[in-house]
Amino acid sequence: MKALEGVRILDFTHVQSGPTCTQLMAWFGAEVIKVERPGIGDITRGQLRDLPDVDSLYFTMLNANKKSITLDTKNEDGKRILERLVKSCDVLVENFAPGALDRMGFSWERIQELNPRMIYASVKGFGPGPYEDCKVYENVAQCTGGSASTTGFEDGPPLVTGAQIGDSGTGLNLALGIVTALFQRERSGRGQRVQAAMQDGVLNLARVKLRDQQRLQHGPLKEYPQYPDGVFTDECPRAGNASGGGQPGWAVKTKGGGPNDYIYAIIQPPGWAEYMKLCGREDLIDDPDWATPEARLHKLDKCFGIIEKWTMTKNKFEVMDILNKVNIPCGPILSMKELAAEPSLRATGTIVEVDHPTRGKYLTVGNPIKLSDSPTEVARSPLLGEHTLEILSDVLAYSEEEIKSIRQSGAVGKIAEPVAAE
Ligand code: CAO
Numbered sequence: 001m002k003a004l005e006g007v008r009i010l011d012f013t014h015v016q017s018g019p020t021c022t023q024l025m026a027w028f029g030a031e032v033i034k035v036e037r038p039g040i041g042d043i044t045r046g047q048l049r050d051l052p053d054v055d056s057l058y059f060t061m062l063n064a065n066k067k068s069i070t071l072d073t074k075n076e077d078g079k080r081i082l083e084r085l086v087k088s089c090d091v092l093v094e095n096f097a098p099g100a101l102d103r104m105g106f107s108w109e110r111i112q113e114l115n116p117r118m119i120y121a122s123v124k125g126f127g128p129g130p131y132e133d134c135k136v137y138e139n140v141a142q143c144t145g146g147s148a149s150t151t152g153f154e155d156g157p158p159l160v161t162g163a164q165i166g167d168s169g170t171g172l173n174l175a176l177g178i179v180t181a182l183f184q185r186e187r188s189g190r191g192q193r194v195q196a197a198m199q200d201g202v203l204n205l206a207r208v209k210l211r212d213q214q215r216l217q218h219g220p221l222k223e224y225p226q227y228p229d230g231v232f233t234d235e236c237p238r239a240g241n242a243s244g245g246g247q248p249g250w251a252v253k254t255k256g257g258g259p260n261d262y263i264y265a266i267i268q269p270p271g272w273a274e275y276m277k278l279c280g281r282e283d284l285i286d287d288p289d290w291a292t293p294e295a296r297l298h299k300l301d302k303c304f305g306i307i308e309k310w311t312m313t314k315n316k317f318e319v320m321d322i323l324n325k326v327n328i329p330c331g332p333i334l335s336m337k338e339l340a341a342e343p344s345l346r347a348t349g350t351i352v353e354v355d356h357p358t359r360g361k362y363l364t365v366g367n368p369i370k371l372s373d374s375p376t377e378v379a380r381s382p383l384l385g386e387h388t389l390e391i392l393s394d395v396l397a398y399s400e401e402e403i404k405s406i407r408q409s410g411a412v413g414k415i416a417e418p419v420a421a422e
Helices: 017-027 076-088 108-114 138-144 167-188 198-205 207-218 271-278 293-297 300-311 316-325 336-340 343-347 388-395 400-409
Strands: 008-012 031-036 067-070 091-094 119-124 193-197 249-253 262-266 330-332 351-356 360-365
Touching: 008 017, 008 076, 017 031, 017 091, 017 119, 017 167, 031 076, 067 388, 076 108, 076 388, 076 400, 091 167, 119 167, 138 167, 138 198, 167 193, 167 198, 193 198, 198 207, 249 300, 262 300, 262 316, 271 300, 271 316, 293 300, 316 330, 343 351, 388 400
Parallel strands: 008 031, 008 091, 031 067, 091 119, 119 193
Antiparallel strands: 249 262, 262 330, 351 360
16 A cells, blocks of 8 residues: 555646655645646647657656646636546645636635635745746746855855756655645644745755855855855855755865766865875874864865866776775766666666656656555656546546547537556
8 A cells, every 4th residue: 555545636736846846745645636628738748858749857857656637727617527526536736826726716715615624735935925927947046045046156156956846846845844734634623724835945945145145144164165265245146056954065076077076075074084094194183274164164175176187087986985885975976877877866766767758768756755565666757638538538537428428518629538447
């Protein structure tokens, strides 16, 4: 049995943030019914395509283990079918532009009327306030949530990160909100509204930078590369590759000279002596100008310069091996190519190969959360409308006659031909 077996989700999500959430719920065992516009579907099916006329990797990697029904929710019959879905599901998840679901006629009040046990979960770009009506994509959230202003080097522009902290990060928050609401419903018998704003999600992940913003009032940020010679203003600056935690760190070069021939090295106080032995600088182990974290704080660039001179004589995996043997935390900069080929990630199901009827085999990132009693099996994403008939008859209990009339009304568009099982 899977953890969320018996939970049925009306998945009205698209693009990345919402689909991340519902994919996780499906991996935990929920039945996820993705509602898509007839003929078009989730816009990402056709975005960033690598193969003609085949669902993109963008789509297939965010919609595993789901069922797809096509439904025109602006069609009168379509609205009635949606009402029936609302009554038959436990959770509705959506990430439309603000107000879109209300414009369809499905306000929170209406949903409560239809199904008081319904949990109605939404991702929006912003919470209530001046920007609440704005549409938002990933990088907008990174910029408005404090990540971009604190990422990058002091002399460069603000930077966005490749990790989709606004979309996938907020999807994770929403999933937690839904599971928490399901837990509360066990006792209260009532559904509730779950809202996760992308700006809030990014700011939550950038929490340490709001910490540093306040520390600035009491002096310079001594672990930042601007210290001691640079200028601090009244705004938390970009810190390059400096560690956000209490132990200094930096990405130092390793042998090879390639763009990812680096290792992130951290200097914990007990690691200093080990580093200096490896670097052939035993003289600095007990030297009072170097021996303590306080003594090193104003010359971290020099400390990492000494370490880098040594790391450049080895490749990043050799450095990883040597430093871990002496208990020094560090991590090679791994490229996507290296991660895709990493056997241990395949073994744990963090990277999974999936077969798809029109695409063939592809890699995806599996469930990053492992439950001992509810293991995840990643199944391919659905084709557009693949489960329309199944959902109309098995979930919504429409008769054959009714389904014929629904098909004629245009509410579900053209039904896809059944796909041969893999
Ligand atoms: N049948 C009929 N109409 C449908 C439908 C269906 N099955 N599914 C969607 N639609 C309609 C919506 O009702 C909406 O119509 P109206 O504008 O007339 O109300 C329309 O399709 C477009 O929906 P949208 O506004 O959500 O889509 P968009 O491409 O204009 O905007 C996005 C996309 C992501 C910017 C916006 O949805 C958004 O801001 N979402 C919230 C934040 C978010 O999740 N962003 C992350 C995106 S991933 O980077």
